[in-house]
Amino acid sequence: MGSKKLKAIVVYGTLPVELADPQEFKRLALAINKQNATSPSIATLRELGTPRVMNNNWPLGDIPVKNWSVGSYEEICTNLGGKKMRDTILVEHNACHFCSIGCSRWVNIRDGEYQMDAPGPEFETLGALGSLCLVDDLNAVSYAAHLCNIYGLDTITAGTSIAFAMECYEKGLISEQDTGGLALNWGDKNLVIELVRKIAFGEGFGRFLGLGTRRMAEILENGSLDFAVQTKGMEYPLHDPRAFFSWAATYATSPRGGCHLHGMSSIYENKDNPLPEWGLTGNYPRQTDAEKGKIARLAQNWSHILDSMVVCYFATFTLQPSDLAALINAATGFDLSTQDLLDFGDRINALYRAYNYRCGIRRADDTLPKRVLTPLAEGGTNGLVPNLESQLEEYYQVRDWEPDGKPSRRSLTELGLDFVVADLYP
C-alpha cells in the first residue's frame, strides 16, 4: 500500500445485517455493555485511559526505562501518567461506537512549542517516545505521538528505534557524522520530535532510523543486537517480561514478533482462577515460569478469537469465552461452545505458524534479546528474569509443535487443516 501512496481503504455497506436471534443478541450486548459500564476494573480505564498503566504498574517494574536498561521509577511514570494528562491537557473522553468503556482521550495543548488539538497518546506510546528515551515531558511526548499519527508511523517502533539509537550513540556505535550533526542525548525531547519528522520524511539519519532496531543492529554490529529490543524484527510493547514472565513466551512466539496484541498474557498472571472456562483455574505468580507457556497459548488463542470477532481487548477484563460464544450463536444460529472457540484459536494460530514456517521462521527465531533477559538491580522486577527455554518447552508441548518449530502433522490433522499438512509435509 505504501508504494502506491495508499494510506487506508474504507468500506461500508448499505444493507442491514440479519441476526439469527436479534432479541437474544441485543439482550447479551446490553448485558455486556452494562457489565463494562459498572466493572471496577474498567472504571479507571474510563477515567484515565490506558495511560493509567503508567501510574499503576511502575512498582512492579513493568514500565521499561532508558531502552529497557533501567528499572521503573515513580517520577518518570507519574510525569507521563494518566493522572497528569487528566489534570493538565485532557479536554474530553471519546468512545468507539456504542462502547460503554470510552477509554480514548482528546487533548489540547494551547500554549508553548507543542500546541496540538488531537487524540491523546496511549500508554505504549508514552513509554516508547517517553520513558524509553528518558523524556518525561507529557506535552512533548504527546506532540511526538501526534506527529507519528499524522505521518502514519507506529509509535512503539518509532520510539524504540530512537531509544536504541540513543544507546548506540552513547556507546560510540553512532557518531555525529552519522546523524548529520545531531547529538543523540538521552532525555532530549526536541530531538525525539525532530527524529520522528526525519523518519517520516526519510530525511538524513531518519532514513537509517526508519529501518527499525533489528536492521540497524545488523548494520551496526558490535553487540548492538543484544540491546535491540525486538523479536522477529518487531519492537516490543512497553510491558517487561522481567515483571510478568509470561510475556517471554508470548513475545517469543507471537506470529508477528514482539507483540501484546497477539496475547495479552500478563492479565492472567497473579489472578486466582483467571480463565476457568479454558482451564486456568490456579494462581500464577508473575515471576515464575511454570504454566507460562500454557498461559501464552491461551492468551494468544483468546486474542485470535477477539480479532476475528472485531472485539476490543479491553472487553476481556470482564468477559469469558462463553460470553462471546453466546454472542456468536445469537448472531449466526450456530451452537458453538467455549471449547469450539479454543479450537478456533488453535486453528488460527496453526495457520499463522504454518505460514511463518514456510517463510523460514524456526525455533531459533522464537527468542528474546539479551537485554530483557538481563536482571535489573532495582525497579520492581526483583532482580529476576524469565527462563525462556523452559517456557518454550512447555509452549511447544501445548501447541504440539516439532522441535524445529513446525506444527506437528498430528496437530494440523486434528485441527482439520489437511491442506496445510499437504503443504508442510509433502
Next chain:
Amino acid sequence: MIVYVRAFGIVQPVLGERRLAIEMPGGASIQEVLEILAARYYTDRKEEIWDAERQVFRIPVIVMTGGRDVFDYSGSMEDEQEIMLVAPMAGG
C-alpha cells in the same frame, strides 16, 4: 508501631492516593494490616475488593514491600515499614 500503605489500581479509588499511616501493635503481620484496612477503609466497595469470609482479596492484588512481592502475609512488619497494594493492568 506505624506502618504505611500505598494503593494502586482498583484499590486506589477506595484508599485514596495518599500514603496511609496505620498504627498497629508491635510485631503485627501483613495479614493483620490487610484485615485492618478492610475493616476500616474499604467502606462502600468492600464487597468488590475483599472476601470477608476468607480474609483475602477478591481481585488480583500484588502485595509488595521493600520492592519485592510478598507471598506469605504472616511475617511480622517493622515500625515504619511500607506495603504497596498493586492491582496489575495491561494494554495500550
